[in-house]
Amino acid sequence: MTLTAATRVLTLLGDPVVHSASPELQNAAFRAAGVDGVYVAVRCAPDDLVGFMRGLARAGGGGNVTLPHKEKAASILDVRSDAVRRTGACNTFWGDEEGRVRGDNTDVEGFRRALGAFLEGSAEGARVLLLGAGGAARAALAALVEDGVEEILLYNRTQDRARAVARRIGGQKVRVVPVARELEGEDFDLVVNATRLGLEPGDPSPVDFGKLSRAGAAMDLIYGHHTTGFVEAAEAEGIRATHGMEMLVQQGAASFERWWGKDAPVDAMRAAIAERQPG
Ligand code: NAP
Numbered sequence: 218m219t220l221t222a223a224t225r226v227l228t229l230l231g232d233p234v235v236h237s238a239s240p241e242l243q244n245a246a247f248r249a250a251g252v253d254g255v256y257v258a259v260r261c262a263p264d265d266l267v268g269f270m271r272g273l274a275r276a277g278g279g280g281n282v283t284l285p286h287k288e289k290a291a292s293i294l295d296v297r298s299d300a301v302r303r304t305g306a307c308n309t310f311w312g313d314e315e316g317r318v319r320g321d322n323t324d325v326e327g328f329r330r331a332l333g334a335f336l337e338g339s340a341e342g343a344r345v346l347l348l349g350a351g352g353a354a355r356a357a358l359a360a361l362v363e364d365g366v367e368e369i370l371l372y373n374r375t376q377d378r379a380r381a382v383a384r385r386i387g388g389q390k391v392r393v394v395p396v397a398r399e400l401e402g403e404d405f406d407l408v409v410n411a412t413r414l415g416l417e418p419g420d421p422s423p424v425d426f427g428k429l430s431r432a433g434a435a436m437d438l439i440y441g442h443h444t445t446g447f448v449e450a451a452e453a454e455g456i457r458a459t460h461g462m463e464m465l466v467q468q469g470a471a472s473f474e475r476w477w478g479k480d481a482p483v484d485a486m487r488a489a490i491a492e493r494q495p496g
Contacts, residue, residue: 218248225254226276227476230269230290231283234258238440238493239281242469245489249482250473261286267293270310274318279311279476287322287352294320303386304355309472321475324356327468328438329364332407335436335459340407341365346400346432348423349411350378353438357411358386370394370403372424374412400424406433408451415445422450432456440465440490462490 218224229239235258243256261269266286270293273279282290287306291297294307295317301307307320332340343366347354350373361369369387372394373379383391394400414423416439424447426432435451440461451458470481 218251218253220255221253223253225252225476226273226278227254227256228269228273228278228280229256229258229283230261230266230280231258231286232260232262234260234283237283238465238490239283239469241489241493242466242486243473245485246469246473246482249485250477250479252477254476256280263289266290270318274310274312275316277312279309281472282308282310284352290320291322294318296320298322300325300356300359303359304352305385306352306355308468309475311476319475321471322356322359323468323471323475324353324464325359325363326471327464327466328353328357329360330467330471331459331461331464332360332364332436334463336407336434339364342367343406343433344404345369346403346405346408346424346429347371347411348409349373349413350375350382351411351413354411355382355386357409357438358382358391362387362390366390368392370400370405372397372400397424401428402430404431405429408432408435408456410435410437410439410445410447413439415439415447416441418443420446422446424450426450426454426456434458437461438464462487466490 247254290307296319298321300322304322309323310320369391371379379393412423414420435458437445437447438461448458466486470483473481
C-alpha cells in the first residue's frame with residue numbers, strides 16, 4: 218500500500234513504547250485487509266496525551282493507548298464504551314463525524330474472545346481464581362463478570378489494590394483473598410494470571426498449583442518467546458494451560474474493528490506476532 222495524503226494515521230501512545238508488538242500486528246492487518254492506514258508508535262508524556270488524542274481523532278485517525286496512560290485516556294474521551302466505564306481505562310480511541318473522541322477498552326473483548334477460544338465456550342458458571350489487580354486484571358474481571366461466572370476469588374500481592382478493583386468491578390461475585398495460604402485446598406475451573414510475574418524468563422509462578430485441590434484450566438495473560446513459570450507449573454500438574462498471545466491478537470482485532478468498521482484479518486495478525494523477533 219502506498220502512503221498518500223489520504224492515508225489514515227493510527228498511533229500507539231505510551232511510555233515506553235519501543236517493545237510493543239502493536240505496530241507489526243496492526244500494519245500486517247492493514248496490509249491484509251487492504252485498508253489505507255499506517256500505524257506508528259509514539260512515546261508520549263502525560264501532558265501531551267490530550268493534544269495527541271484530540272488532534273489525531275479530529276484528523277480522522279485514532280489509535281491505541283498503553284501504560285501508563287490508559288486511565289488518563291479514559292478521562293479525555295467524549296464518548297466512552299461500557300468497557301471503559303466499567304474498567305476506568307481506555308486502550309483504543311478514534312474520532313466520529315461530530316468531532317467527538319470515542320474510546321473503548323478492547324482488552325475486555327480481547328480477553329473474552331481468547332478465553333472463549335481456549336475453553337471452547339463461555340466461562341458461564343465457572344469458579345475462577347484471578348491473580349493481579351492492575352489494568353489486565355481489571356479487563357479480565359469485567360469480562361468474567363459479564364460472562365456470568367459463578368464466583369471469582371481475587372488475589373493480589375497488594376491487598377488494598379485488589380479491594381479497590383473488586384469494589385469497582387466485581388460486585389457480589391468477587392471475593393478478595395488476603396493471603397495466598399487461604400487458597401490452599403480450593404477448587405477452580407479456571408486460574409488466570411494477570412500479574413507481571415512471568416515477564417522475565419525464570420520468574421516463578423504466582424500460584425502453587427500443587428496446593429490447590431483442583432484447577433481445570435490455566436490462562437496466562439503474559440505473552441513472549443519463553444514459557445512462563447505459571448504455564449510451566451500448571452502443565453507440570455497436568456493442567457491445560459495457555460499464554461497471552463491470543464488475547465493480544467484479539468484485543469488488536471477488536472481495535473481494528475472500531476477503526477475500520479469491518480472484521481479484522483486475525484490469521485494475518487497471528488502470523489505477524491509469530492514471526493516477531495524477541496526484543
Ligand atoms: P499493571 O497494571 O502494572 O499491574 C501489574 C500487576 O502485577 C499488579 O497486580 C502487581 O501487583 C502484579 N505484580 C507485579 N510484580 C509482581 C510480583 N513480583 N509478584 C506478584 N505480583 C506482581 O500491569 P498490567 O497492564 O495489568 O499487565 C499485567 C500483565 O498482563 C503484564 O505482564 C502484561 O504483559 C500482560 N497483559 C497482556 C495483555 C494481552 O493482550 N495478552 C494485555 C494487557 C496486559 P501489585 O498491585 O502488588 O503491584
